[in-house]
Amino acid sequence: MQQEIVDMRIFVLLTGVLISGIFSRSYAQSDLVSFLLRRIASRQMMYDSFYHTGMFPSYRFYAPFPGKPKHDNNIFFTALTCYTIRQLKPWLPDSLHPVADSILQRAASAYPFYQKPQHPLTYNFWPINPPEVFPNSVLLKPFRYINALPDDADDASMIWLALHPPDSIILAYHAYMAQYANTIHQPIRNTYRTYKHLPFYSTWFGKKMPVDVDFCVLCNVLTLFYSYRIPLNKYDSASIRWLNEMIGSRRYLSDAAYISPHYARPPVLIYHAARLWQTAHPEWMKPYIKQLQTDAIRCLQHTNCAMDSIILYTSLMRLGAKPEVMMQIDPDRIEAIEQQPCAIFFEAGFYAMLRNPFKRWFIPLGFIKYYFSSPAYVDALLLEYILTYKFNDN
Template sequence: MADDFRASLLAQLIARIAALQATGDQYYPAGLFPSLRWKKALGYRRLDTNGFFTSLIVFTLREMRAHLPAASQVVVDDIATKALAIYPLYQSKSGQATYNFYPPRPKQHFPHGYLLHRTRHFAAPDDLDSTSLAYLSNPRSDAENRWLKAKLQAHANTVKGWAATGPRAFRRKKVYSAWFGERMPIDMDASTLSNGMLWAVRTGLPLNEFDEDSLAFINWTIASGEYRRRPLDVSAYYATAPLIAYHVGRLLAEAELPQLAEARATLRRDLPQLLATAPAFMDKILLASTLLRLGEQPTPLLDPAWSLAELEQRSRGLYFCIAPLLNYYPQTRWLARWRLSQIDWECPAHSLALVAEYVALGGR
């Protein structure tokens, strides 16, 4: 792919992402990137106002900013300025510097629906994913980073409680939980932990025993092959092999951590075959971007003859995260694999950001 075509495609993608950012209406506050909740088998489709995808898009765009044409860098800065203005809407209801998937003041979980928003049972507490992405996309002071590190440790396995689900070998390890809530069970998720550890590494704070056990869990998830065989057991909120590989690969690209050496070798071995057999275009994008991060050049995925509209259509249908509603408690976790119990989230702007990221990383 010629450099001029790559620059042109990146400029088009960034412009389209900017056009998808909400300007403010009855459904979406200005600055938010709209997303959708899906359960297609049941005819379920809802507009969704989570802050997760907005912080994820800001992080993704800022990471690739240096590889963009100058005019597109200005667009990215404008997107970020508008998006950062809504971050306080998702900050902890206590005023502390943790973040929720949905606005917590007042609770606005599962908005624009008929049932789930009516019960507090589905109002999740602040979480590691939303918080780490808020910090990654909008870096904080050393004091704030130290505070969050202590907060994570206070809610970790062996401190707040003991994991009753997840791989048995790690239920007595000092692994960070996906949640900050007092009543939420300890939940270990390798993709969520990868986001958290990416933030932790970037802070420059010394790695402690909680970091080491969390890295060990991530490494085992990949090296054992469980991310392919039983993705729901090791990463319930990103329960596909391409999504787990993408998250771990982003952490691997940050630093040559010896704690993740086995994971690095395993992904380099596994990903070419996974890429060759992946049926969905966006799964291929995730896997190819991960290979690029690992220093490998995957088979080209883009056709220069595609229009932006055609490329956008191919990017649809990626459910980047899920809610396995029966997964939270040991009594019902065995039912979590029942597909009808899972709600899927899609964000069209984020899918385009993933395509732009692939191009910025050198994909063709």
């Protein structure tokens, strides 16, 4: 155990070897912050027939043929990018606040296109009028009306975090979520048997949709409620218990795709846990901080993916382990980071809704998976890393 937490300088050097050629030349930090924020702003759509004004383009990759991406007009990456910028704004120079405000204001105009008038507290992953299912897919387009996805807790929670509305809206959303928790309409059929009757929050709001639990989605939901200091109810407590036991048993490493079918990779799960910890330092997470640090370091040792390295370093700092040396990021090579095939933050797998044992059987099969990425969000993660390093004093 004494070897588990080692000198952070070693990991800076290690990462430099693994992703050499991407992080190299030294630039003034203030120039790089300005460069990244303005680069994000330049990607925001002003007008397009496919994307709504204010959105950031994102791409969908079919797992067996990842070299052929399709544009995907989901709202999720716009919300992720804007939430990140909102969180970073206090650390930005005053001169860049107008740029950040402009990004947030333009994005706000796009969110209503993903919200049904009869459901004002929730949002959908894809546009709702007309409904979309895997846009730009010739094979799936005819099924968009009968197979349209219900609204989901991940998009809704991230959009509310990006918008930061009044407390009354989040209190109403909190009450609404309880109506779709596990066991309210039906019990979950695709998680560990021990938790079949635990009333945690489901990912989906549709009554006919199978109940689905996801590690990262619950982290995002609780990040929202902790941010607003919402009094916890039994559904929050059940969600916390499930997360607590997934972290305590290290299933975010050993069974990541099973407990988080929409994110599926240990570095991304660790990133979500660390973000939740930074939000509120909940008491139940305290016993696991050293463990999460250790596992983040282990993931760093085995990755050659720039985005994973960035989110793992950010996670370590959020968990209280600040490296002595900062990785130098070359603006001329940021595009290489954005376009790495591993820069995948989110995935859609048809196995996620299958009941046991079929869910586990289908997890390894690539032909039923799609990967999603967004260059603007990768830029936001780079910006987050730089500012976290600068202002995180541990």
